[in-house]
Amino acid sequence: MDVSRFPFDEQHCILKFASWTYHGFQVNLSVMTDSVDLSDFIPSSEWELMESKVQLNRLFYRCCDTPFLDVTARLVILRAPTFYFYTMIIPCLWLTILNLLVFLLPAESGDKISLGVTVFLSFSVFMLVISEKVPVAGTIPLLAFYLTVCMGMTSITIFMTVFILNLHHAGPHRKGVPRWLRILTYNVLSLVLCLKPKKGTFLCQCAKKAYEQNGDNSADDTESNYDISIVAGKQNDADECKQKIAEEWKFVAAVLDRFFFWLFLSGNVLYWTEFSEIQNMWK
Structure with a gap:
């Protein structure tokens, strides 16, 4: 499975029916129609069947002059991303907004670091949830990449907050501002x-x-x-x-x-603009 665009991925399933023992003169295969018979198809709540085609192939190998027949069915299924959109993407968006509030929180409150660390831990929890939902593959899912970027920006936010707090509490024991x-x-x-x-x-x-x-x-x-x-x-x-x-x-x-x-607000807006798959879901 190609899960690089999870949860907006589209899977192409190839089902091949053939005989390696008997050639086409012994076992003749044929198709009645170009589409798959969906009379016994049961709709799924997670996947949507987008396309179904059937094709009859006639192949000749170097070993012999007789044809070998196979029937290939091609199914295209699309994952329904609505559940993941409301349970993962929207909460991550709100966490991103909460991450920006770290810079608006007054330094005298003493909760700037606590808010940043809490948001970072929340992103870590979402990362664990995604790792359980997505099958192990060689590609990185789109949602996992988005969460990784959010966690990186949250880490930078914590570093910047520590720097700002050091400036705020510099006090009179330090020299004047350069x-x-x-x-x-x-x-x-x-x-x-x-x-x-x-x-x-x-x-x-x-x-x-x-x-x-x-x-x-x-x-x-x-x-x-x-x-x-x-x-x-x-x-x-x-x-x-x-x-x-x-x-x-x-x-x-x-x-x-x-x-x-x-600065971080502009960066998040640009990143969400590049996250165009979210907009494609509503088309």
């Missing part, structure tokens, strides 16, 4: 994805301001009360810069989260 990444997220992706950063000075301006205040105030340390105010000002500026570092990393993570959502 200039090239800030330009990419603040000036390019945020405009395309309609995400606006919070108003306020950038981290470099904040650090420069704190440095200038610290340099100017450090020269005048004669009075103790003023020294205390300098220390307090330094601490406030340091806390403000740390807060801005955390806010910038969170905004970068949010922009990349939205970017990966649209």
